[in-house]
Amino acid sequence: MEKPRPRLATRLTDLFGIQRPILCGGLMWLATAEYVAAVVNAGAMGFITPRSYPDIDAFRDAVQRCRQMTGGKPFGVNLYISARPGENEKMKLFLDVLIEEGVRHVETAGYSPEALLPRLREAGCVVVHKVTTLRHAQKAAAAGVDAVVMIGSECGGHPGMGDIPAMLLAARALEALDIPVVVGGGIGSGRQIAAALALGADGVLIGSRMLVADEIWAHRAMKEYLVGLDETCTTTVLRSLKNTYRCLANETAAEVARLEAAGQSDYATLGPLVGGALQKEAYESGDWTKGVLSLGPAAAWCDRLEPAAAILDRLEADALAQLDAVARKRG
Numbered sequence: 001m002e003k004p005r006p007r008l009a010t011r012l013t014d015l016f017g018i019q020r021p022i023l024c025g026g027l028m029w030l031a032t033a034e035y036v037a038a039v040v041n042a043g044a045m046g047f048i049t050p051r052s053y054p055d056i057d058a059f060r061d062a063v064q065r066c067r068q069m070t071g072g073k074p075f076g077v078n079l080y081i082s083a084r085p086g087e088n089e090k091m092k093l094f095l096d097v098l099i100e101e102g103v104r105h106v107e108t109a110g111y112s113p114e115a116l117l118p119r120l121r122e123a124g125c126v127v128v129h130k131v132t133t134l135r136h137a138q139k140a141a142a143a144g145v146d147a148v149v150m151i152g153s154e155c156g157g158h159p160g161m162g163d164i165p166a167m168l169l170a171a172r173a174l175e176a177l178d179i180p181v182v183v184g185g186g187i188g189s190g191r192q193i194a195a196a197l198a199l200g201a202d203g204v205l206i207g208s209r210m211l212v213a214d215e216i217w218a219h220r221a222m223k224e225y226l227v228g229l230d231e232t233c234t235t236t237v238l239r240s241l242k243n244t245y246r247c248l249a250n251e252t253a254a255e256v257a258r259l260e261a262a263g264q265s266d267y268a269t270l271g272p273l274v275g276g277a278l279q280k281e282a283y284e285s286g287d288w289t290k291g292v293l294s295l296g297p298a299a300a301w302c303d304r305l306e307p308a309a310a311i312l313d314r315l316e317a318d319a320l321a322q323l324d325a326v327a328r329k330r331g
């Protein structure tokens with residue numbers, strides 16, 4: 001049977017074969033096979049984070065499970081590329097697994113994906129790269145990525161050093177590039193999706209808004225805490241290390257900020273506070289005071305615990321309603 005044409009069809013929905021112009025970005029520890037399958041089955045695109053799994057076999061198993069759960073729909077893998085080559089030693093294995101297992105949609109982030117592109121291209125993969133500056137978007141487009149996500153300083157995780165908001169970055173990219181442009185960072189509501197489409201963007205990428213999805217395995221207490229937050233809930237740390245990181249404003253983030261203000265720049269001291277082990281513990285225990293936990297102010301729209309499909313339904317319905325309201329107002 002032929003698929004229905006997406007109600008909000010764009011170059012992004014064509015490129016990824018999805019029903020909604022929404023990418024759900026990789027989430028360290030949390031973008032598991034179960035979560036990605038849920039967003040994919042709901043018509044968006046999701047990306048499994050390989051580093052969330054203890055070893056390569058567990059990652060392969062996750063890809064295979066996701067394939068079963070999605071019944072042939074395309075789903076993606078996130079490849080976070082470090083600027084420190086020593087931290088990318090598992091990349092070849094991740095590529096082997098995703099290509100062997102038939103994954104054809106990849107979200108790259110961090111450092112330039114250029115070195116990975118020949119292999120991804122040869123395997124027929126669609127590659128969307130997340131950037132925080134126009135210059136990096138232009139470089140990625142010239143290197144041959146299929147689409148870029150312009151990640152603004154409002155995003156959860158790594159906003160870069162430029163402090164440039166998502167809408168401004170995306171508008172600049174739309175004027176400079178021919179490939180699809182996606183707005184990422186700070187998006188938590190349908191009216192923002194409508195605004196992104198009105199801007200001319202091909203879609204949005206969201207992270208923080210999805211953290212209260214039922215398929216996110218984090219402890220219920222953590223998710224209930226997120227429901228109570230507003231847009232003032234985040235802070236940034238590690239700017240002194242030129243590695244700005246937007247996260248929940250909790251006790252650990254305050255401690256990191258205190259150490260940075262005292263001139264501490266040594267990873268041996270800061271590493272244990274900002275590292276993944278503490279994050280994982282926090283998601284397991286639900287203790288939101290522990291760890292530097294990636295989060296953006298779009299968490300303000302985390303209003304209830306519900307399936308990913310329900311969140312995506314509401315986002316799309318609100319975007320459509322907003323677009324209709326604008327059309328009516330303009331007669």
Ligand SMILES: Cc1cc2nc3c(=O)[nH]c(=O)nc-3n(C[C@H](O)[C@H](O)[C@H](O)COP(=O)(O)O)c2cc1C
Nearest residue numbers: 025026027028109155156157185186207208294296
């Ligand atoms: C909890 C969490 C974990 C994240 N982990 C990753 C990751 O492992 N790799 C990556 O490329 N981006 C990661 N991100 C960034 C998201 O993929 C996405 O770019 C970001 O959340 C968009 O901004 P928003 O949170 O304002 O929607 C993470 C974000 C959050 C909130």
